[in-house]
Amino acid sequence: MVVRLPEEHRADVEILWEFNRMGHAVRPVDVGVGLGGHDIGVASYAAELYHAGVFPMIVFTGAHGPSTRELFPRGEAVHFREHAIGLGVPGEAILVETRATNTGENIEFTRDLLAERGLLESIGSVMLIARPYHQRRSFAICRKRWPAVDVRCGSLPLALDDYVASIGDVERVMNMLIGDTQRVWAYPARGWAIDQDVPDEVRAAYGRLVAAGFDRRLLAEG
Template structure:
């Protein structure tokens, strides 16, 4: 049985990465909300919540499948996100789907292409990326690199760490994802995929300790 309890000897380091990977930006109205596909249906839930709060008039759900989502979302992440948002009362006319992206760079590039096809791109000056909590900083850095013309802010379903782990149902999976996303903050700029962002020493140290503890399944070769 998978554990949903965060071990106390890991808590401090996990909390450091959890806090760092969120941008803590003020939520404000933008031209379009972009729900980034993943295994986490909370992304679609919060996107629908923000739509009802009139934070944006249009939603783009973007995502095909990854190995971690094919069983949960067999018709594709964006398709399932759309269906969930419709169940929550978002009108179909306010949702576009981009069903081919398999990574965050694709999410951004393919969303831009979709908006261009719809004749909307030139009117978009601001976007909100709605993602898993620990995906915010990486998504922000990628968007600033690949779509520098827009003002971008990031948002996630506002859950405390322990509640988020419980919602996912697997503490090891959450820690591995946190460690992997943190590493991508410096790996992606080196590959030309994202802008450089500051990584404080305290974050590097927490990351290194969690790697030493064996949370390496999401690491990239550097």
């Protein structure tokens, strides 16, 4: 099955795709944090970075939600850990946080777990490993809820078309991309994340895609 972006929306999707990826350079940090979700590529990239010496320890965080309950029945973090071990990461280098059901909880519960293990004081920098379109939102939430650390973001380095093909569901990717874009300005308004500049072209592309019916992941505003 060939999975392709609809050409009439490609330019707008590409604008949001580029906006939501932070473009952070990969450099050594104290811990990698793999954020749960439907994309097992998060665990794959965490394993790749571990083997490259980017961090000595990984925390996978996530319970499961309606969209991942069948895919990861034992919880996102548990399955991500198993996948990373299958890629050669030693089990003792991985911590698992199994309660979080949203990104704010991913950050807070990871910090709590590190504190429980007596590791928090040694953590000055983290890399959040996420879905590509989840980078900007997770960065903003981490800066709000864990301001003491230097935070960077990363994702499996796939081009847009390759990422869509890896997920196998173009409408899901588009709806989630649009939903994450909205959260860049909706979350600060609710006190959940730091403010970030949103270029006019991003807001315009977002508006056109919502008008085209890609609104399944939107928050009610107001």
